[in-house]
Amino acid sequence: MVRGRPVxxxxxxxxxxxxxxxxxxxxxxxxxxxxxxxxxxxxxxGFLEAYSLSLLPSKVTWSNYPDTWNRVPFPGPMAxxxxxxxxxxxGSLVSASITGYAxxxxxxxxxxxxFAILIMTMLIPPAIMIIPQYLLFNWLRWIDSYKPLxxxxxxxxxxxxxxxxxQFIKSIPEELDQAAEIDGCSTFRIFAQIIxxxxxxxxxxxAVLGFMDFWNDFFAPFIYLNNVDKDTIxxxxxxxxxxxEGYMREELHTVMAGNVLVTLPAFIIFFIAQKRFxxxxxxxxxxx
Amino acid sequence: MKGSTKKKIEGYLFIFPWIIGLxxxxxxxxxxxxxxxxxxxxxxxxPKWVGLRHFMELFTEDPNFLKSLSVTxxxxxxxxxLRVGAAFFLALLLNQRVKALGLWRTLFYTPSIVAxxxxxxxxxxxxxxxxxxxxxxxxxxxxxTPNWFGSEPLAFxxxxxxSVWSVGPLVVIFLAGLQGIPQELYExxxxxxxxxxxxxxxxxxxxxxxxxxxxxxxxxxxxxQLFVEPLVMTNGGPNNxxxxxxxxxxxxxxxxxxMGYAAAIAMIMFLLTLGMTLFLFRWSRRWVYYAGSG
Numbered sequence: 001m002v003r004g005r006p007v008x009x010x011x012x013x014x015x016x017x018x019x020x021x022x023x024x025x026x027x028x029x030x031x032x033x034x035x036x037x038x039x040x041x042x043x044x045x046g047f048l049e050a051y052s053l054s055l056l057p058s059k060v061t062w063s064n065y066p067d068t069w070n071r072v073p074f075p076g077p078m079a080x081x082x083x084x085x086x087x088x089x090x091g092s093l094v095s096a097s098i099t100g101y102a103x104x105x106x107x108x109x110x111x112x113x114x115f116a117i118l119i120m121t122m123l124i125p126p127a128i129m130i131i132p133q134y135l136l137f138n139w140l141r142w143i144d145s146y147k148p149l150x151x152x153x154x155x156x157x158x159x160x161x162x163x164x165x166x167q168f169i170k171s172i173p174e175e176l177d178q179a180a181e182i183d184g185c186s187t188f189r190i191f192a193q194i195i196x197x198x199x200x201x202x203x204x205x206x207a208v209l210g211f212m213d214f215w216n217d218f219f220a221p222f223i224y225l226n227n228v229d230k231d232t233i234x235x236x237x238x239x240x241x242x243x244x245e246g247y248m249r250e251e252l253h254t255v256m257a258g259n260v261l262v263t264l265p266a267f268i269i270f271f272i273a274q275k276r277f278x279x280x281x282x283x284x285x286x287x288x
Numbered sequence: 289m290k291g292s293t294k295k296k297i298e299g300y301l302f303i304f305p306w307i308i309g310l311x312x313x314x315x316x317x318x319x320x321x322x323x324x325x326x327x328x329x330x331x332x333x334x335p336k337w338v339g340l341r342h343f344m345e346l347f348t349e350d351p352n353f354l355k356s357l358s359v360t361x362x363x364x365x366x367x368x369x370l371r372v373g374a375a376f377f378l379a380l381l382l383n384q385r386v387k388a389l390g391l392w393r394t395l396f397y398t399p400s401i402v403a404x405x406x407x408x409x410x411x412x413x414x415x416x417x418x419x420x421x422x423x424x425x426x427x428x429x430x431x432x433t434p435n436w437f438g439s440e441p442l443a444f445x446x447x448x449x450x451s452v453w454s455v456g457p458l459v460v461i462f463l464a465g466l467q468g469i470p471q472e473l474y475e476x477x478x479x480x481x482x483x484x485x486x487x488x489x490x491x492x493x494x495x496x497x498x499x500x501x502x503x504x505x506x507x508x509x510x511x512x513q514l515f516v517e518p519l520v521m522t523n524g525g526p527n528n529x530x531x532x533x534x535x536x537x538x539x540x541x542x543x544x545x546x547m548g549y550a551a552a553i554a555m556i557m558f559l560l561t562l563g564m565t566l567f568l569f570r571w572s573r574r575w576v577y578y579a580g581s582g
Contacts, residue, residue, distance in 0.1 A: 052424070125512065259409055262405075
């Protein structure tokens with residue numbers, strides 16, 4: 001086929017490929033520069049060195065990390081964040097998969113109406129719910145506790161997650177559960193013993209995306225938590241390094257070390273599970 | 289049949305927790321949120337009906353609100369335009385049968401992993417007039433080294449432009465859409481003698497238009513909620529140049545305890561989102577092409 005083409009087209013096509021790769025190379029450099037700067041600054045011996053263009057520290061100063069770790073200090077807020085993330089993630093995985101299973105497999109009157117409601121809730125702008133939710137949690141005496149950050153996720157687990165599970169379970173052949181049903185399996189056993197093992201890819205996807213959401217969440221901890229002892233790690237960094245507390249330029253390198261530390265878990269998970277991750281975005285995006 | 293009755297009940301048993309959560313944490317707050325704006329409420333005293341007074345005040349006596357509305361609208365237009373444009377361009381590049389596609393996609397996604405507070409803090413320090421990356425580079429090339437958060441247009445531009453760095457999810461969605469376009473369409477167009485530019489207009493854009501609409505809708509809803517970036521980077525300044533609706537809502541609700549007034553702002557945000565979504569869907573009828581439905 002290529003032989004049949006005029007030479008001119010082939011040359012232009014080779015030039016075109018070079019242009020494409022050059023553009024990609026330039027753009028990827030621009031895209032990654034902030035991250036490279038963050039890591040490089042976090043390893044520099046002091047903030048003054050950030051004045052130079054070089055991304056290579058004159059002396060790689062790993063001690064910035066323990067310094068930041070102790071100064072923030074990381075352990076308490078980190079433990080709080082792990083606690084909240086683990087429970088919220090567990091609650092939303094269990095709850096969203098059960099709900100998604102019902103929408104994918106069980107036939108009950110009004111299912112389509114409930115499903116339409118589910119889809120509509122994805123379009124409600126969160127702003128309208130902020131104050132009433134706060135007042136509700138205030139009335140329940142849940143302010144300054146982790147309950148507002150955890151309990152709601154056990155009741156549905158979020159519309160996007162339910163949707164993702166439903167889509168995935170629908171793609172599992174129904175013959176398997178029909179056979180089990182004929183054998184007298186209860187619906188719950190079919191879910192627990194047949195569907196759950198088969199839906200592990202969806203669990204991984206939802207878990208990876210959910211981890212990022214809960215770990216990085218700023219707004220909810222910011223409005224619901226007051227006591228410093230209850231800080232999530234992101235909230236703690238905000239309290240000590242926001243401009244309200246004074247902008248400490250001489251701490252540039254330690255601030256960036258803190259930033260690397262707080263984003264590290266997300267990076268590790270992203271690089272391990274990027275396939276699941278990207279698939280999750282495509283499923284909730286394209287098919288949504 | 290006995291079995292089928294059991295099945296009907298079972299379905300509700302499985303979705304029951306969700307229905308509770310939906311009622312308590314979504315429908316009740318959303319409904320409450322739609323009426324609270326008509327009341328004066330400071331948490332400590334019972335709500336007092338004030339009718340449309342909050343809305344009159346917002347639009348006639350509150351320059352901060354008008355400023356935050358204008359900031360948010362401008363942010364939606366510029367940031368969504370830039371992000372969707374950049375993501376589409378990147379996806380087109382990645383769709384040129386490049387080698388190691390997975391690696392490129394991962395690299396372009398990586399900046400989006402830094403999110404929320406960490407992202408805002410990173411950009412705040414990166415724009416430092418003396419030691420920030422941007423001015424260090426500008427100084428090296430002998431360019432001007434402005435105080436990025438010192439002037440209204442620069443502060444607004446910084447927050448708008450930085451949103452392009454977290455464009456990863458949009459690229460992934462566009463790319464999946466592009467890869468779903470049947471190859472025959474391009475081959476047919478090539479046989480018909482269509483140049484690359486024509487293939488883009490006649491094949492790629494119509495086929496990708498539903499994805500484009502999706503990205504625009506989600507992008508606008510997302511941009512309306514901008515909060516942590518201005519809070520951390522500028523605290524809404526200078527002279528409210530980066531005061532977004534959500535940041536102003538937050539201040540009214542949680543700093544001044546004007547819950548009713550803040551709820552009125554939330555209602556404006558709700559109407560804004562609704563209006564944008566309806567507009568995009570209506571407008572899209574003129575350019576979205578749904579393959580298979582004619």
